[in-house]
Amino acid sequence: MKKIFPLSKVYSLLEAGPVVMLSTAFKGRNNVMTLSWHTMIDFNPPLVGCVISDRNYTFEAVKKTRECVINIPTLEIAGKAVACGNVSGRRTDKFSVFGLTPEKSAAVKAPSVKECYASLECRLADARLAGKYNLFIFEVVKARVDTSVKDPRTVHHRGGEAFMVAGRTIKIKSKMA
Ligand SMILES: Cc1cc2nc3c(=O)[nH]c(=O)nc-3n(C[C@H](O)[C@H](O)[C@H](O)COP(=O)(O)O)c2cc1C
Numbered sequence: 546m547k548k549i550f551p552l553s554k555v556y557s558l559l560e561a562g563p564v565v566m567l568s569t570a571f572k573g574r575n576n577v578m579t580l581s582w583h584t585m586i587d588f589n590p591p592l593v594g595c596v597i598s599d600r601n602y603t604f605e606a607v608k609k610t611r612e613c614v615i616n617i618p619t620l621e622i623a624g625k626a627v628a629c630g631n632v633s634g635r636r637t638d639k640f641s642v643f644g645l646t647p648e649k650s651a652a653v654k655a656p657s658v659k660e661c662y663a664s665l666e667c668r669l670a671d672a673r674l675a676g677k678y679n680l681f682i683f684e685v686v687k688a689r690v691d692t693s694v695k696d697p698r699t700v701h702h703r704g705g706e707a708f709m710v711a712g713r714t715i716k717i718k719s720k721m722a
Pocket of ligand 1: 564576577578579580581582583596597598600601602603604626627628629630631632633634635702
């Protein structure tokens, strides 16, 4: 039996993608913020939409530098990921404070986060909806993934302090009725 669900919590049902750590380099400093409001938009070239609040330092960094890296953390560093989502990089060097390693990226100036199993280097493709919805569309121009990590235990935000951890990978065959 379904019950009426508060509209303010609808996001926690749909927010299935992994929590990511979005890194930037701006005014000579590296920064990283945590983000779970993202969506795939196209396959190839891969386009990803990210909602970055204009209250965040990253908003300005992305607008000005037009690039970032979307890093995907696993459970092992989930505490650090959440910490990066609760303090602004305006005055804090989050890489240093939270013991994360900035790694040289291959195609963009923004650093990757070494501790993350995947890093998607992005260029800003479209910022037309940034003013209205804080929505940035990025094109992934280089993707680097540690493929030795089988079944990456990514974390998925379910609202507040609740997270779901991804489990084993299964295959589901399409069956005709
Ligand atoms: C699990 C989690 C998910 C978050 N998702 C988003 C998001 O999708 N968009 C956003 O703008 N902020 C999100 N935040 C908040 C930012 O990470 C936070 O405001 C951060 O301090 C911004 O850092 P900055 O000022 O260095 O850019 C999230 C925080 C957490 C902990």
